[in-house]
Amino acid sequence: MALQDDIKEGVTEIFRDQWSVRDGTVVPQPDSVRLNNDAVRLEGTVLYADLSESTRLVDKEPPEFAAEIYKAYLRTAARIIATEGGEITAYDGDRIMAVFIGKAKNTTAVRCGLKINWARQHIINPALKAQYSTKTYQLKQTVGIDTSTLFIARTGIRGANDLVWVGRAANHAAKLSGLSADSPTWISEAVYDGMHESAKFTDGKSMWQERRWTQMDDARVYCSTWVWPV
Amino acid sequence: MPLSNDLGREVDAILAARWQIRSGRTVPTPESVALTGGAVQIDATLIYSDLADSTRLVSDLGNEMAARVFKAFLASTTRIIRANGGEIRSFDGDRVMGVFVGDSRNTAAPRCALNIAHAFTKILKPKLEAKYLALASGAYLRHGSGADTGQILVIQGGIRNNNDLVWTGRAANVAAKLSGIREDGFYSYITRGVYDAMDDSSKFSRDGHRPMWEPRNWGNLPNEVLYRSSWTWEPE
Numbered sequence: 001m002a003l004q005d006d007i008k009e010g011v012t013e014i015f016r017d018q019w020s021v022r023d024g025t026v027v028p029q030p031d032s033v034r035l036n037n038d039a040v041r042l043e044g045t046v047l048y049a050d051l052s053e054s055t056r057l058v059d060k061e062p063p064e065f066a067a068e069i070y071k072a073y074l075r076t077a078a079r080i081i082a083t084e085g086g087e088i089t090a091y092d093g094d095r096i097m098a099v100f101i102g103k104a105k106n107t108t109a110v111r112c113g114l115k116i117n118w119a120r121q122h123i124i125n126p127a128l129k130a131q132y133s134t135k136t137y138q139l140k141q142t143v144g145i146d147t148s149t150l151f152i153a154r155t156g157i158r159g160a161n162d163l164v165w166v167g168r169a170a171n172h173a174a175k176l177s178g179l180s181a182d183s184p185t186w187i188s189e190a191v192y193d194g195m196h197e198s199a200k201f202t203d204g205k206s207m208w209q210e211r212r213w214t215q216m217d218d219a220r221v222y223c224s225t226w227v228w229p230v
Numbered sequence: 231m232p233l234s235n236d237l238g239r240e241v242d243a244i245l246a247a248r249w250q251i252r253s254g255r256t257v258p259t260p261e262s263v264a265l266t267g268g269a270v271q272i273d274a275t276l277i278y279s280d281l282a283d284s285t286r287l288v289s290d291l292g293n294e295m296a297a298r299v300f301k302a303f304l305a306s307t308t309r310i311i312r313a314n315g316g317e318i319r320s321f322d323g324d325r326v327m328g329v330f331v332g333d334s335r336n337t338a339a340p341r342c343a344l345n346i347a348h349a350f351t352k353i354l355k356p357k358l359e360a361k362y363l364a365l366a367s368g369a370y371l372r373h374g375s376g377a378d379t380g381q382i383l384v385i386q387g388g389i390r391n392n393n394d395l396v397w398t399g400r401a402a403n404v405a406a407k408l409s410g411i412r413e414d415g416f417y418s419y420i421t422r423g424v425y426d427a428m429d430d431s432s433k434f435s436r437d438g439h440r441p442m443w444e445p446r447n448w449g450n451l452p453n454e455v456l457y458r459s460s461w462t463w464e465p466e
Contacts (some may be wrong), residue, residue, distance in 0.1 A: 003309065003310070003313045003465040003466065004349075004353075004464060004465050004466075006309060007305075007306050007309055007310070007349050007353055007465065008353055010302075010305050010306065010309070011302045011305070011306060011353060011354055011357055012357065014298055014301050014302045014305065019294055019297075021294075039294075039297065041293075054403060055400070055403040055404070055407070058398060058399055058400045058402075058403055059400060063271075063381065063383040063398060063399060064249050064251075064269075064383065066383075066398050066399075067249070067269060067383045067385045067396070067398045068244055068245055070385065070387060070396050070398050071244050071385055071386075071387055071396065072240075072241045072244045072245060074387040074396060075240060075241075075244065075387065076237050076240070076241060079233070079236065079237060079240070080233070080237075083233055090321070091320075091387055091395070091396065092320050092321075092327075093320070093396065093397060093402055093403070093406065094396075094403075119234075119237055122234075123234070123237050123238050123241050124241050127238065127241045127242050127245055128245060130242075130245075131242075131245040131246060132245070149293065150293075151293035151294060151296075151297050153297050153300075153301055154301075164297065164300045164301060164304060164321070166288060166293050166296050166297040166300055167288060167293050168285075168288055168289060170288075171284055171285040171288055171324075172285065175285065229234070230233050230234040230237060
């Protein structure tokens with residue numbers, strides 16, 4: 001019964017202990033948040049970049065090819081995110097999560113989304129065509145972005161060492177990254193309203209279309225097919 | 231445009247490099263998968279356990295209460311996966327992925343799913359609903375676990391060194407999808423591949439050998455049979 005008792009004890013502690021919350025100014029690393037009910041509160045913009053139709057990819061293509069696609073996409077997205085000042089907080093299969101903070105967090109995250117779309121069109125797909133001339137596969141992806149207060153805590157077990165990011169932006173960004181890859185960048189109303197004009201317009205022309213998000217009580221969201229050269 | 235040149239070079243290298251695939255017998259770690267062209271091929275059974283409705287939990291209950299729920303869920307599932315001999319290789323907010331290797335992987339992973347169902351429905355949910363009035367309606371706390379087995383190619387996907395292994399293979403996608411199925415009273419879903427390779431000890435109950443799993447068609451993949459279970463199994 002040792003395991004059962006451990007679980008009970010662990011769960012009871014989690015509910016009993018008071019959080020000691022501090023406001024953060026940097027994106028926390030696992031070692032900067034203690035294991036107990038220590039937590040960091042942060043205003044952050046969360047970006048999820050998600051490779052579309054990955055189940056079809058692993059079903060239809062040899063594993064080595066699928067692995068190259070995953071790697072090319074995740075590495076490219078990770079590099080662009082890092083260059084824009086975002087912190088990569090999780091890799092999970094075919095997607096990557098990053099957090100942006102600071103005054104320009106919405107603008108940089110959105111620019112990042114448009115840059116990833118540029119890299120897909122101008123780097124990854126052409127390189128794919130060059131290497132595998134007989135394949136028809138084209139990489140598609142969706143980036144989802146939302147911003148809110150985030151509450152960051154350690155998950156629990158030593159070794160697995162990961163942080164749990166709680167807050168609307170974490171959930172909604174993940175869900176937005178599951179929307180149609182026909183317009184590869186999807187952002188929430190809060191991100192749109194908070195971002196700089198330079199990320200909204202090019203030569204006076206809007207880069208964004210307003211949509212209603214039916215699965216989320218018709219929330220106002222924006223999507224874009226535009227690219228931003230890297 | 232140095233970044234764009236870097237990106238181009240890197241993508242070209244990824245597409246051109248031959249994988250140096252080695253067959254693994256243990257669950258790979260980031261250190262054990264070489265950074266360039268490195269890949270480990272492994273026969274594994276993956277389990278995903280997923281907390282349902284986490285978006286609604288956050289919006290209705292607030293960050294602090296939701297954080298407790300997430301943390302309790304992740305802590306319990308992690309502990310159970312490890313107790314069954316699995317290793318944790320991915321955390322993503324409201325879900326956790328465990329990897330089982332070795333001969334008994336298809337017996338351990340389903341048992342693990344039933345253990346998680348016990349911990350969730352008999353420990354976590356009652357405790358939470360007793361503590362928080364907002365949860366007492368019983369409308370919130372649900373989970374699902376899914377397991378599939380197959381050959382997985384594990385690669386280093388990102389640019390940082392920790393926790394960026396990418397698990398490519400059908401089983402990873404399928405297990406994740408199965409953990410998202412929500413049917414009243416059923417918390418555990420496994421593929422036929424797992425079921426067929428599973429020992430009787432995880433197929434039948436210990437009190438009179440009642441079957442713990444029942445076949446079910448899967449809409450997503452019409453040719454496939456899944457097995458689902460409403461059983462819970464107290465972790466030992």
